[in-house]
Amino acid sequence: MWRGLGEALHQVQIIDDKPTEGPVCYISRQIKPTEARYGASQMECLCLVWALEKLHYYLDGSVFEVITDCNAVKSLLNMKTPNRHMLRWQIAIQEYRGNMTIVHKAGNIHKNADGLSRWALANTPDNPAYVPLEAEPQIPIEGINITDIGTEFFEGVRESYKQDKNFHILTS
Numbered sequence: 001m002w003r004g005l006g007e008a009l010h011q012v013q014i015i016d017d018k019p020t021e022g023p024v025c026y027i028s029r030q031i032k033p034t035e036a037r038y039g040a041s042q043m044e045c046l047c048l049v050w051a052l053e054k055l056h057y058y059l060d061g062s063v064f065e066v067i068t069d070c071n072a073v074k075s076l077l078n079m080k081t082p083n084r085h086m087l088r089w090q091i092a093i094q095e096y097r098g099n100m101t102i103v104h105k106a107g108n109i110h111k112n113a114d115g116l117s118r119w120a121l122a123n124t125p126d127n128p129a130y131v132p133l134e135a136e137p138q139i140p141i142e143g144i145n146i147t148d149i150g151t152e153f154f155e156g157v158r159e160s161y162k163q164d165k166n167f168h169i170l171t172s
Contacts, residue, residue: 004030005043007051009058027054041072042085048073049089052096059096066102074102 006028010021035046048066052059068074077097079086093100161167 004028005047005050007047007055009051009055024058025055027051038085041070044068044070044073045076045086045089048076049092052093059099061099063099064101066100067105068102069104069106071104074104077102 006026008026009024011024012019012021014020029050031043035043038046048068066073076082076086076090077093079090082090
């Protein structure tokens with residue numbers, strides 16, 4: 001049973017001529033009721049997409065490695081016939097395609113993110129990281145202006161293109 005999503009961002013530094021891995025930040029959240037119906041592969045892919053969104057300011061423009069214990073995440077970029085969620089997620093992670101390498105490692109090697117996902121706090125007002133599910137800003141439409149542009153406007157634009165030395169080729 002999935003309770004939440006968890007990610008750990010680490011950085012490798014050279015200390016005393018040895019590569020040393022240290023944490024930068026940990027993030028987690030409880031899954032939403034609709035996400036509770038996802039299968040394991042979808043849940044792992046959701047976690048990657050969510051983490052890339054949350055950690056965008058750390059990762060944008062950097063070369064990085066995603067370590068996962070799920071092969072579905074590794075194949076997310078190259079699926080031939082993804083379902084609608086996977087297709088949307090493929091599009092969401094395209095900006096990282098050249099900088100991101102997805103590596104599969106057994107789950108017992110990296111337990112830090114598992115702990116975050118298994119012990120996610122409930123999204124309730126007493127949680128310091130509480131975000132109401134309806135937190136999306138509602139932007140009211142103040143008004144709609146409709147302008148009827150007559151055919152003479154478009155004719156004027158066409159004539160201007162014909163007379164312009166750079167654009168007359170387009171109208172020939």
